[in-house]
Amino acid sequence: MPRWEPDTRERFVVAALQLFTEQGYDETTVAQIADRAGLTKSTFFRHFGDKREVLAAGQETLSRLFAEGISAAPAEASPLAAVDAGLAHAADAMTPFNRELGPRLAAVIATSSELQERAVLKKVGMATAIADALRRRGVDEAIADTAAELGVLAFKAGFEAWTAEDNELSLGQLTSEALRRFHSAIRQLG
Known part of the structure; x- marks a missing residue:
């Protein structure tokens, strides 16, 4: 049985907030957010238009x-x-x-x-x-x-x-x- 994973959008939000806090908003890339969330960049763009939109989720x-x-x-x-x-x-x-x-x-x-x-x-x-x-x-x-x-x-x-x-x-x-x-x-x- 697969292990439960949090909602995909939630994972992106958490990852983005962690990275924005650690290294700043401007220095954080979508690729880094996707990597931290354990997801792909293309999955990110299925949920959000850009990294700014993560914070308006x-x-x-x-x-x-x-x-x-x-x-x-x-x-x-x-x-x-x-x-x-x-x-x-x-x-x-x-x-x-x-x-x-x-x-x-x-x-x-x-x-x-x-x-x-x-x-x-x-x-x-x-x-x-x-x-x-x-x-x-x-x-x-x-x-x-x-x-x-x-x-x-x-x-x-x-x-x-x-x-x-x-x-x-x-x-x-x-x-x-x-x-x-x-x-x-x-x-x-x-």
């Missing part, structure tokens, strides 16, 4: 989860309650693997302006998915866009708190709390 899935949760929210839910449902749905899919890699990923992204730009694009993509899901529920465009940005901020804040060593709360609790804090902050703007 899961963005499409996360955006889809947000949208699914928003769609599944009760019809009478406010836009913010629908976003909270989307955050909860996405949070439920996060695993210890995501929690473990979060701080390492943030550290690598901080070392490269190219990766920082990609991280911003990832947030734009997530906000677009949330706003589109809200618009499909009949939410006004400006409200959908505002709620989507709050959702992205809440997910970011919740994820950072979730990956802290001393945290004992679930990601869902943390994103929901963050969403309430940001909503309260908007009300205080006047």
Whole structure:
């Protein structure tokens, strides 16, 4: 019976993060990532367009989860309650693997302006998915866009708190709390 191997994409992500941490993003090649993962370069390119995309692995899935949760929210839910449902749905899919890699990923992204730009694009993509899901529920465009940005901020804040060593709360609790804090902050703007 063959020995279980982690998911191929997961292996590439782990290998890339190890190499980016050890020798830097710019100095790491796709061939090195594939070698470290115990896979081939051609397999890498079946999963990712380039080495930068390794760090955005899961963005499409996360955006889809947000949208699914928003769609599944009760019809009478406010836009913010629908976003909270989307955050909860996405949070439920996060695993210890995501929690473990979060701080390492943030550290690598901080070392490269190219990766920082990609991280911003990832947030734009997530906000677009949330706003589109809200618009499909009949939410006004400006409200959908505002709620989507709050959702992205809440997910970011919740994820950072979730990956802290001393945290004992679930990601869902943390994103929901963050969403309430940001909503309260908007009300205080006047």
